[in-house]
Amino acid sequence: MSSKYKDLKQECYQANMELNALNLVIYTFGNVSAVDRDHGVFAIKPSGVAYEKLTPQDIVIVDFDNNVIEGSMRPSSDTKTHAYLYKHWKDIGGIAHTHATYSVAWSQAQRDIPIFGTTHADHLVADIPCAAPMQDDLIQGNYEHNTGIQILDCFKEKGLSHQEVQMVLLGNHGPFSWGPTAAKAVYNSKVLEEIARMAYLTLQINPDAPRLKDSLIKKHYMRKHGKDAYYGQE
Amino acid sequence: MSSKYKDLKQECYQANMELNALNLVIYTFGNVSAVDRDHGVFAIKPSGVAYEKLTPQDIVIVDFDNNVIEGSMRPSSDTKTHAYLYKHWKDIGGIAHTHATYSVAWSQAQRDIPIFGTTHADHLVADIPCAAPMQDDLIQGNYEHNTGIQILDCFKEKGLSHQEVQMVLLGNHGPFSWGPTAAKAVYNSKVLEEIARMAYLTLQINPDAPRLKDSLIKKHYMRKHGKDAYYGQE
Amino acid sequence: MSSKYKDLKQECYQANMELNALNLVIYTFGNVSAVDRDHGVFAIKPSGVAYEKLTPQDIVIVDFDNNVIEGSMRPSSDTKTHAYLYKHWKDIGGIAHTHATYSVAWSQAQRDIPIFGTTHADHLVADIPCAAPMQDDLIQGNYEHNTGIQILDCFKEKGLSHQEVQMVLLGNHGPFSWGPTAAKAVYNSKVLEEIARMAYLTLQINPDAPRLKDSLIKKHYMRKHGKDAYYGQE
Amino acid sequence: MSSKYKDLKQECYQANMELNALNLVIYTFGNVSAVDRDHGVFAIKPSGVAYEKLTPQDIVIVDFDNNVIEGSMRPSSDTKTHAYLYKHWKDIGGIAHTHATYSVAWSQAQRDIPIFGTTHADHLVADIPCAAPMQDDLIQGNYEHNTGIQILDCFKEKGLSHQEVQMVLLGNHGPFSWGPTAAKAVYNSKVLEEIARMAYLTLQINPDAPRLKDSLIKKHYMRKHGKDAYYGQE
Numbered sequence: 001m002s003s004k005y006k007d008l009k010q011e012c013y014q015a016n017m018e019l020n021a022l023n024l025v026i027y028t029f030g031n032v033s034a035v036d037r038d039h040g041v042f043a044i045k046p047s048g049v050a051y052e053k054l055t056p057q058d059i060v061i062v063d064f065d066n067n068v069i070e071g072s073m074r075p076s077s078d079t080k081t082h083a084y085l086y087k088h089w090k091d092i093g094g095i096a097h098t099h100a101t102y103s104v105a106w107s108q109a110q111r112d113i114p115i116f117g118t119t120h121a122d123h124l125v126a127d128i129p130c131a132a133p134m135q136d137d138l139i140q141g142n143y144e145h146n147t148g149i150q151i152l153d154c155f156k157e158k159g160l161s162h163q164e165v166q167m168v169l170l171g172n173h174g175p176f177s178w179g180p181t182a183a184k185a186v187y188n189s190k191v192l193e194e195i196a197r198m199a200y201l202t203l204q205i206n207p208d209a210p211r212l213k214d215s216l217i218k219k220h221y222m223r224k225h226g227k228d229a230y231y232g233q234e
Numbered sequence: 235m236s237s238k239y240k241d242l243k244q245e246c247y248q249a250n251m252e253l254n255a256l257n258l259v260i261y262t263f264g265n266v267s268a269v270d271r272d273h274g275v276f277a278i279k280p281s282g283v284a285y286e287k288l289t290p291q292d293i294v295i296v297d298f299d300n301n302v303i304e305g306s307m308r309p310s311s312d313t314k315t316h317a318y319l320y321k322h323w324k325d326i327g328g329i330a331h332t333h334a335t336y337s338v339a340w341s342q343a344q345r346d347i348p349i350f351g352t353t354h355a356d357h358l359v360a361d362i363p364c365a366a367p368m369q370d371d372l373i374q375g376n377y378e379h380n381t382g383i384q385i386l387d388c389f390k391e392k393g394l395s396h397q398e399v400q401m402v403l404l405g406n407h408g409p410f411s412w413g414p415t416a417a418k419a420v421y422n423s424k425v426l427e428e429i430a431r432m433a434y435l436t437l438q439i440n441p442d443a444p445r446l447k448d449s450l451i452k453k454h455y456m457r458k459h460g461k462d463a464y465y466g467q468e
Numbered sequence: 469m470s471s472k473y474k475d476l477k478q479e480c481y482q483a484n485m486e487l488n489a490l491n492l493v494i495y496t497f498g499n500v501s502a503v504d505r506d507h508g509v510f511a512i513k514p515s516g517v518a519y520e521k522l523t524p525q526d527i528v529i530v531d532f533d534n535n536v537i538e539g540s541m542r543p544s545s546d547t548k549t550h551a552y553l554y555k556h557w558k559d560i561g562g563i564a565h566t567h568a569t570y571s572v573a574w575s576q577a578q579r580d581i582p583i584f585g586t587t588h589a590d591h592l593v594a595d596i597p598c599a600a601p602m603q604d605d606l607i608q609g610n611y612e613h614n615t616g617i618q619i620l621d622c623f624k625e626k627g628l629s630h631q632e633v634q635m636v637l638l639g640n641h642g643p644f645s646w647g648p649t650a651a652k653a654v655y656n657s658k659v660l661e662e663i664a665r666m667a668y669l670t671l672q673i674n675p676d677a678p679r680l681k682d683s684l685i686k687k688h689y690m691r692k693h694g695k696d697a698y699y700g701q702e
Numbered sequence: 703m704s705s706k707y708k709d710l711k712q713e714c715y716q717a718n719m720e721l722n723a724l725n726l727v728i729y730t731f732g733n734v735s736a737v738d739r740d741h742g743v744f745a746i747k748p749s750g751v752a753y754e755k756l757t758p759q760d761i762v763i764v765d766f767d768n769n770v771i772e773g774s775m776r777p778s779s780d781t782k783t784h785a786y787l788y789k790h791w792k793d794i795g796g797i798a799h800t801h802a803t804y805s806v807a808w809s810q811a812q813r814d815i816p817i818f819g820t821t822h823a824d825h826l827v828a829d830i831p832c833a834a835p836m837q838d839d840l841i842q843g844n845y846e847h848n849t850g851i852q853i854l855d856c857f858k859e860k861g862l863s864h865q866e867v868q869m870v871l872l873g874n875h876g877p878f879s880w881g882p883t884a885a886k887a888v889y890n891s892k893v894l895e896e897i898a899r900m901a902y903l904t905l906q907i908n909p910d911a912p913r914l915k916d917s918l919i920k921k922h923y924m925r926k927h928g929k930d931a932y933y934g935q936e
Binding site for chain 4: 687
């Protein structure tokens with residue numbers, strides 16, 4: 001039985017398996033989605049299915065109002081957060097959510113990750129934001145939908161662009177990341193975890209470690225981004 | 235030569251091997267048991283046998299009074315603790331004991347693991363209890379039996395339910411976990427180790443990290459448990 | 469199509485793959501080069517190519533003035549730093565650059581790694597230097613070329629020999645290492661990462677841990693180096 | 703060409719390879735020896751040979767006065783320490799030396815490892831001793847021979863038995879362990895590394911963590927050792 005979403009499911013499946021291969025998740029902790037803007041839907045991991053048992057056929061197709069369009073399984077319990085982000089950030093193509101160890105530790109510590117070095121600056125020029133825990137009435141309400149609101153509010157308050165900062169920590173919870181494709185969203189999850197680990201160690205060695213100075217922040221970002229970029233083959 | 239406990243031994247064997255595959259043990263540190271309530275016995279790892287040499291035939295069948303019912307090897311030195319728990323908690327199906335690194339570190343630090351985030355709240359809504367080290371007369375007496383008493387006393391004192399909190403740290407020693415099956419007990423050991431690691435890192439980043447607020451604790455637990463649960467496929 | 473640099477490319481390719489096998493890099497973080505002094509060129513990893521896709525044919529041949537001599541891909545964005553070091557240190561044969569976790573943490577902490585033990589002293593008899601972050605005008609200028617200047621200035625100020633100290637940390641950035649061959653440069657990267665990790669843990673256990681005393685520093689170095697060396701088979 | 707030491711070399715070779723398989727060494731850091739008391743010799747790893755290239759034929763046979771009896775390669779640079787220990791501790795059968803990360807960190811911190819829990823007490827009932835760094839005249843003299851003296855002096859001063867405490871840390875350097883066989887010496891190296899890691903984490907979580915109380919120390923040791931031992935199958 002064929003599906004017009006076969007390729008989308010395959011993309012989503014591969015990105016989820018990559019999350020597992022990169023040691024960013026154990027058991028069923030985490031999920032990745034991939035969007036199809038033309039049809040106004042996204043593909044997402046089914047809820048509570050272990051990676052070693054996951055198949056491309058298990059992937060669920062959902063629209064931006066959280067209706068299941070195709071698939072016999074229940075979609076990820078975080079589906080409404082994905083839907084909210086796709087609806088409001090019209091240029092992103094994939095979203096990843098993990099409970100990766102160091103990213104969660106910073107989330108639980110409720111601290112932004114300071115920009116300490118060029119590994120960080122190669123990817124973004126701001127501290128990685130940690131959104132404050134949600135207010136009680138929002139938690140008791142439509143929780144996962146409100147998680148999306150929480151992320152957008154955080155970006156608005158801090159004056160951040162979701163195109164320049166493709167990752168966020170949710171206080172007490174863990175990281176979300178996104179990008180032009182599902183694969184890039186997973187890449188951003190891995191980079192975030194590595195930056196989180198480096199920043200943790202940096203503070204252990206020197207609690208007064210200074211943030212990277214502005215000139216170096218700009219230089220490293222411009223090597224990879226903008227019109228004069230000279231990193232990579234494109 | 236067939237045994238009516240063949241399936242039980244196989245279940246126990248697989249759960250023990252999973253402990254090893256999940257990097258929760260080195261050498262012979264750790265053991266898992268699986269119960270057969272109908273026959274009033276449980277299957278447990280033989281004492282001091284390395285995982286790479288373990289076979290399903292080596293698994294020992296023991297009753298709740300610690301008599302060996304079947305098997306030519308000596309059962310785990312922790313057998314009496316398992317028997318005590320099975321005898322008193324009549325609805326559990328499996329028990330796991332490890333010396334996993336972060337779980338042991340919290341046990342040695344003699345600290346409860348605070349509930350810092352949703353990874354923890356997805357599994358239990360209390361701090362993970364650390365039972366106080368045993369009193370001298372109990373240690374000198376029937377030690378492993380008394381370890382069982384120590385665990386039940388801890389749960390009574392703290393007003394905890396063994397159905398809601400399926401794991402405990404023994405002060406100076408290490409973790410025990412349980413669940414409806416041996417596989418679930420092992421799952422709880424792995425989850426405990428990961429929560430222990432995250433909580434350790436959280437305190438290193440922010441020694442004043444707050445406990446998760448009550449509304450979020452309840453929300454995450456209810457996503458997975460209770461009549462309105464919407465996580466997973468059941 | 470044959471190339472007179474075939475062996476050089478192969479040496480460079482293998483050293484880059486070794487960086488990956490030793491877990492010193494993720495994705496495209498890092499690069500190794502190998503020099504051919506007779507032809508006045510070096511082979512270096514192309515920019516932004518993932519290790520799993522890298523082939524010996526992709527390796528780029530560059531001269532000491534940063535001209536691409538052979539290869540269809542853009543060379544590593546750090547090429548000018550390599551060129552500068554080859555030009556000024558006429559006896560080195562290979563250079564490695566990574567973003568390995570503990571090495572980066574010390575770089576971000578902007579601290580020299582103190583010589584705490586014999587693992588360190590077996591390889592070098594000084595603290596591992598951390599070069600101060602570059603001045604703003606140098607960053608805005610010819611950045612990677614100036615990184616080379618930054619390294620040489622650091623060695624001059626501290627009175628270090630690049631033959632005796634074959635590694636450096638760049639403040640806010642990460643490590644560079646070198647040696648008589650590309651393979652030895654990679655070896656030095658791995659040793660540096662391990663020393664960085666040991667020194668980090670040492671300070672966590674004892675913030676007042678003393679530097680290794682001079683007599684032991686000299687003894688361990690002399691076991692491996694100098695005319696009376698008695699370590700190894702040569 | 704056969705050798706009467708073929709089995710001894712094989713035992714030594716396998717124990718060295720096990721050191722590598724257990725992630726206790728990188729490159730050539732570490733060595734294991736196995737003794738043949740009847741012939742008054744021991745087999746030891748050749749100096750500076752990488753584990754992936756090591757063969758049983760490379761193993762060197764040395765007597766207790768450090769004469770090479772068989773083998774074309776130079777023996778480990780630590781050979782004199784092994785010889786000294788074999789000469790004075792007439793009942794040990796194997797010795798292992800590593801630069802394992804956590805063991806080295808405690809050595810560099812120059813701290814005994816406190817007995818914090820039962821993982822430790824299952825193996826020894828004392829803190830793991832850290833021998834003070836050698837005095838300058840001994841370092842400048844017959845260094846590796848004097849390392850043996852340093853270990854014995856440490857045990858004499860602290861009133862320890864090498865049969866009950868089968869491991870030691872050398873200040874600024876790293877661990878030595880021993881046992882009835884080379885395999886058991888390697889086992890002790892692995893256990894030491896794990897205890898070192900757990901103790902490190904324990905102190906990070908609770909800097910005032912108490913030592914294990916005496917009654918528990920004795921109980922756990924007696925489970926595995928002495929006439930009433932009930933751990934394992936013997």
